[in-house]
Amino acid sequence: MIDHLPILQVVVPLLGAPLCILVRNPRAVGLFALLVSTVTLLISCTLLQQVLLNGTLVYALGGWAAPWGIEYRIDYLNSYLLLLVSAMGAIVLVASQSSIGGELPRNRHMLFYTAYLLCLTGLLGILCTGDAFNVFVFLEISSLSSYTLISLGNDRRALTASYQYLIMGTIGATFIIIGVGLMYMMTGTLNMYDLAQRLPEVHNSKTVLSAIGFFIVGVCLKLALFPLHLWLPNAYAFAPSIATAFLAATSTKVAIYVLIRFIFSVVGPVFANTVLPLQEIFVVLGVSGIFATSISAIYQLNIKRLFAYSSVAQIGYMILALAIGTPLGLTATLLHLFNHALMKAALFLAIGGVVYRVGSAQLSHFAGLGRQMPWTMAAIVAGGLSLIGVPLTVGFVSKWYLVLALLENGWWPLTILVLISSLLAVIYVWRIVEWVYFSSPRIMIDEVKDPPLGQLVPIYVLVIANFYLGIDTSLTVGVSKKAAEMLFGGVF
Amino acid sequence: METLIDIVLLGFLVLTALAVAKMHDLFAVVMLSGIYSLLSASLFLDLDAVDVAFTEASVGAGISTLLMLASLKLVGRFEKRTRYRPMLALGVVLATGTLLIYGTLDMPHFGSAEAPVHQHVAPRYLNDSMEEVGVPNVVTSVLASYRGYDTLGETLVVFTAAIGVISLLRVSRRTKEEEKQKTPADMQQQIILRVVVKWLLPLILIFALYVQFHGDYGPGGGFQAGVIFAAGIILYTMLFGLNNASRVFQPEHLERIAALGVLLYAGVGIGCMVLGGNFLDYNGLSHDPVHGQHLGILLVELGVGLTVASVMITIFFKFTWRTVKHKYVKKR
Amino acid sequence: MNILGLYNYWIVVVLMMIGFYVVIAHENLIKKLVGLSIFQTSVFFFYISMGKISGATAPILDEQYQLYSNPLPHVLILTAIVVGIATTAMGLALVVRIQEAYGSIEEHEIQDQDTQDQMESRLEAYGFRKKHALSVRDLDE
Numbered sequence: 001m002i003d004h005l006p007i008l009q010v011v012v013p014l015l016g017a018p019l020c021i022l023v024r025n026p027r028a029v030g031l032f033a034l035l036v037s038t039v040t041l042l043i044s045c046t047l048l049q050q051v052l053l054n055g056t057l058v059y060a061l062g063g064w065a066a067p068w069g070i071e072y073r074i075d076y077l078n079s080y081l082l083l084l085v086s087a088m089g090a091i092v093l094v095a096s097q098s099s100i101g102g103e104l105p106r107n108r109h110m111l112f113y114t115a116y117l118l119c120l121t122g123l124l125g126i127l128c129t130g131d132a133f134n135v136f137v138f139l140e141i142s143s144l145s146s147y148t149l150i151s152l153g154n155d156r157r158a159l160t161a162s163y164q165y166l167i168m169g170t171i172g173a174t175f176i177i178i179g180v181g182l183m184y185m186m187t188g189t190l191n192m193y194d195l196a197q198r199l200p201e202v203h204n205s206k207t208v209l210s211a212i213g214f215f216i217v218g219v220c221l222k223l224a225l226f227p228l229h230l231w232l233p234n235a236y237a238f239a240p241s242i243a244t245a246f247l248a249a250t251s252t253k254v255a256i257y258v259l260i261r262f263i264f265s266v267v268g269p270v271f272a273n274t275v276l277p278l279q280e281i282f283v284v285l286g287v288s289g290i291f292a293t294s295i296s297a298i299y300q301l302n303i304k305r306l307f308a309y310s311s312v313a314q315i316g317y318m319i320l321a322l323a324i325g326t327p328l329g330l331t332a333t334l335l336h337l338f339n340h341a342l343m344k345a346a347l348f349l350a351i352g353g354v355v356y357r358v359g360s361a362q363l364s365h366f367a368g369l370g371r372q373m374p375w376t377m378a379a380i381v382a383g384g385l386s387l388i389g390v391p392l393t394v395g396f397v398s399k400w401y402l403v404l405a406l407l408e409n410g411w412w413p414l415t416i417l418v419l420i421s422s423l424l425a426v427i428y429v430w431r432i433v434e435w436v437y438f439s440s441p442r443i444m445i446d447e448v449k450d451p452p453l454g455q456l457v458p459i460y461v462l463v464i465a466n467f468y469l470g471i472d473t474s475l476t477v478g479v480s481k482k483a484a485e486m487l488f489g490g491v492f
Numbered sequence: 493m494e495t496l497i498d499i500v501l502l503g504f505l506v507l508t509a510l511a512v513a514k515m516h517d518l519f520a521v522v523m524l525s526g527i528y529s530l531l532s533a534s535l536f537l538d539l540d541a542v543d544v545a546f547t548e549a550s551v552g553a554g555i556s557t558l559l560m561l562a563s564l565k566l567v568g569r570f571e572k573r574t575r576y577r578p579m580l581a582l583g584v585v586l587a588t589g590t591l592l593i594y595g596t597l598d599m600p601h602f603g604s605a606e607a608p609v610h611q612h613v614a615p616r617y618l619n620d621s622m623e624e625v626g627v628p629n630v631v632t633s634v635l636a637s638y639r640g641y642d643t644l645g646e647t648l649v650v651f652t653a654a655i656g657v658i659s660l661l662r663v664s665r666r667t668k669e670e671e672k673q674k675t676p677a678d679m680q681q682q683i684i685l686r687v688v689v690k691w692l693l694p695l696i697l698i699f700a701l702y703v704q705f706h707g708d709y710g711p712g713g714g715f716q717a718g719v720i721f722a723a724g725i726i727l728y729t730m731l732f733g734l735n736n737a738s739r740v741f742q743p744e745h746l747e748r749i750a751a752l753g754v755l756l757y758a759g760v761g762i763g764c765m766v767l768g769g770n771f772l773d774y775n776g777l778s779h780d781p782v783h784g785q786h787l788g789i790l791l792v793e794l795g796v797g798l799t800v801a802s803v804m805i806t807i808f809f810k811f812t813w814r815t816v817k818h819k820y821v822k823k824r
Numbered sequence: 825m826n827i828l829g830l831y832n833y834w835i836v837v838v839l840m841m842i843g844f845y846v847v848i849a850h851e852n853l854i855k856k857l858v859g860l861s862i863f864q865t866s867v868f869f870f871y872i873s874m875g876k877i878s879g880a881t882a883p884i885l886d887e888q889y890q891l892y893s894n895p896l897p898h899v900l901i902l903t904a905i906v907v908g909i910a911t912t913a914m915g916l917a918l919v920v921r922i923q924e925a926y927g928s929i930e931e932h933e934i935q936d937q938d939t940q941d942q943m944e945s946r947l948e949a950y951g952f953r954k955k956h957a958l959s960v961r962d963l964d965e
Contacts, residue, residue: 063773188612210595601829
């Protein structure tokens, strides 16, 4: 059974999605999806444990050895992300049991949960696979289901956001297959590890260079790197809150994983940097992204949109850390990947609680909620503190490693810029605090109170994780370091 | 000869694409895109990709054009002129094109047998698939066995699209009730068409079954069969009305069949695991590996066929119900 | 010599770029989808072209033939075609709903309406009451 865990990780939610259609009853579908995602989470925990004990796991699908067949390959890097994605998938579904009724009519519940599990399947499939074309297939599963999830939002802008995402996402995916095709053309293989061995022979060819360019641009569209992020703010702002919480915590993270995997395991960091000015490009885009989108975040009136812009800014940090090009920098990227997911899931779930009670995510509707929804607002403040990077939170840990990595390379000016940008986060978080605690309530109705326990518990699980993993960093830092060393050591 | 056809077809394709870019009448644009697909299918045929040609003809020129026409009916026919000069877009396109052309410079030449693509992975499929899988159509054996997992993903993509379209284009029971009270279908008066279709329909459905089960030996397989089957039902629906068609194909049943198709495919994989092999390792399905491969491919192709046919019919029904609904919204 | 060997790819690049241009430069949402499918189909040509061997035949094994074209790109493109139709169907469904919600499928007209919405919510934030917004739900079911 243990041998089959890599495939079960993906096949369990894959089977769960069509079974949702057969279950049909709205309430039962919710519980069923929760069950499926819990099993998925358990599998990912076991997988991480196995990988830490025994090293990389390889699984040949259909019994055909790679590169003729498709293989799954689980190492430190993807088992770490598998844990993140499946944990977020399960926690968000706990909250959805009570909150989904507030935002979706009953007849859509079945479709919502089916799309949710499909999205989970797609993301897990991207993480597990060792085949470049298989990445594209599962990328499309996760993308199509994300478009569906976003379009389920109540505002009509959800539809245009979804359409815009569809166009940008498909362009990104098409660029990715152009890149994969060019690499296949020069090497005759699609398996990532086989590619890594055969690419050096054709390193100097213009075709491989253009392949790398296309692949990276395509992935950057998917991960919403500034200035290719235009689809993201509206998509997050107008999707149902549950969907936003899930997508914000997982989908861009998986795209960053694809980028890391491609640069480190397929092309090799040294080559990627020597033929393309990748480092310079990433530093410039990362830093300008941090500033441009943090400033946009300050001016937002919709709190979901505010945090969506802040998400793009956080992606900037991850890319900046990646650009440093040292094991410590990569550790910082991987840490921030995990930690940012924790913060944003907590924040968006808490906002989901507000939407459940107040019916809106407009900043003005948050006026005075500090007294009416004390627990939810405390969670938002805690998430905000973590986002700023206050000590004892996970946000501090990842910023600390980022600063360390920058200093290690002697990049003083960038360190100062990073610290200044944290002040921008202080400003947008403070704007929320101001509305929440220092304005008089808008509606003086007693009905407005904290959401039911079913939502508060998952929110607080995440908030506690934000503090606990900020103090005891052995899991996140430990695994990130191992993964970073593995990627730099070139050992698969 | 092949080269000549190749050049002529590519020339036509460029002309069609330019016309698409130029035209403002969306009806013409959609028809041209159908023509583009048909020309592509011919080009694929010229390049020895028979299965791809088959699929492109049935999907690109068939279903996709049909869906576009159905949505045109809902959104209006003419494109308005853009207000700004799209210099930025032009710049992006030129940059992308330059990068691609730059990439082509080191490519192995078109049609060369020494290209790396033909050296490493592919020879095993051509040389050994007969002993290992036992299916003459190599595309089928790669699709359903060597890379069977990609095809499972592909089936799931189709299923996902159905979920998306269903959730976007839901139609209430009231509209359906109103539809039942009324009026023949749009093309109900076309007696000649109706008679012809009555003759054609069984042939189309039998052809679909042939394509489904003959995919091992010739071009075809679950996907193409599903699309052809759906095309037959769509033809019937257009001439005899949604009410008649959806009496046979109830939406809920179609959704269930789509789900069952995916479950069948993944279930075969699980079955292989239970029998001691890896996921989708058909060798264990029977005492003789090649026999097991045959059985596995048959079952997964059936799963693909079920899902694709029911999803395509569902999507078409959703678009058509929407047009029906618009009729009533205007009346109310 | 070089030019003759690569003509196929160059025309395919031109086709891709026409499709890509239609996607990003046009404002009509249906036209964008048509452009997208032309872009994708052209990428398919690129894959299929690389699998072609001059003088070979389709990869269906038969004793009469010795030389076959490469089947792997065919398999990949079969998958990609399916992904393409799935995306198109989803995109068209979204366009239909956008038309119902906005009464237009031209990008700038939709943006104008969105800006107006945003202005209204900005006013509302400063204490003006919003007039009853157009309900999407009426058209939804």
